[in-house]
Amino acid sequence: MIRTGLLGGSFNPAHRAHRQISLAALAELGLDEVWWLVSPGNPLKSAAGMAPLGARVASARDAARRAPIRVTAIERELGTRYTIDTLRALQRRFPRRRFVWIMGADNLAQFHRWKDWRAIARTMPIAVFARPGYARKAFTSPAMSWLRRYRVSPGALAAGSRLPMIAWIGFDPDPMSATALREAEPLWADRYARSRPRDGVSGRLID
Ligand SMILES: Nc1ncnc2c1ncn2[C@@H]1O[C@H](COP(=O)(O)OP(=O)(O)OP(=O)(O)O)[C@@H](O)[C@H]1O
């Protein structure tokens, strides 16, 4: 089994916290690699202000350099938009991998708005990272009121196979956000104007 973390995101643009939480997940959960799934469009986010997919993939490749992180826009190829559909498609396509879904506390705070969120938790383990300002919202969220009974330590999540299973990973919270980067450099995507997602977006090149 190849142990693979999945970090889905807009990456508009990618930044150091994406890298840090991925490296922490690799170490704490004994993962072999992390895939960054650069979303063609988060179903809950407006497309306004969203840089082209190619620029977001290129920024993610920069941020992931020299780490066991693979950047992919595979949702575009799979034709999926909702995470539950992506995860099911990935499990079908990569049956020898054991996946873990990774997300920041901000996403846990609104996880109950995601399509079939309980089914996501029954599909693969979930690892959550603290994010400044979101601890309370995440712990008291509607999703967490159901998920808390399935909470385990990171070690138990790494070793176990029961589902659902959710763990908080110890991590010195990092205030970095793509919103702050866009405010500092609204035209950041111009740096990647000529970048197109190469074939690296295809599942074939992932394996
Ligand atoms: N500083 C951070 N600490 C912990 N998790 C983070 C951090 N930044 C992003 N993440 C997580 O990484 C994933 C992808 O995040 P995303 O690409 O939306 O970046 P973002 O900084 O949250 O963007 P935006 O500010 O545009 O909402 C999400 O699960 C998010 O919770």
Ligand SMILES: O=C(O)c1ccc[n+]([C@@H]2O[C@H](COP(=O)([O-])O)[C@@H](O)[C@H]2O)c1
């Ligand atoms: O499936 C859903 O309903 C759903 C709703 C909101 C967000 N997501 C996914 O959550 C991940 C994080 O998104 P973002 O924009 O916060 O980086 C990304 O993979 C999105 O596709 C998924």
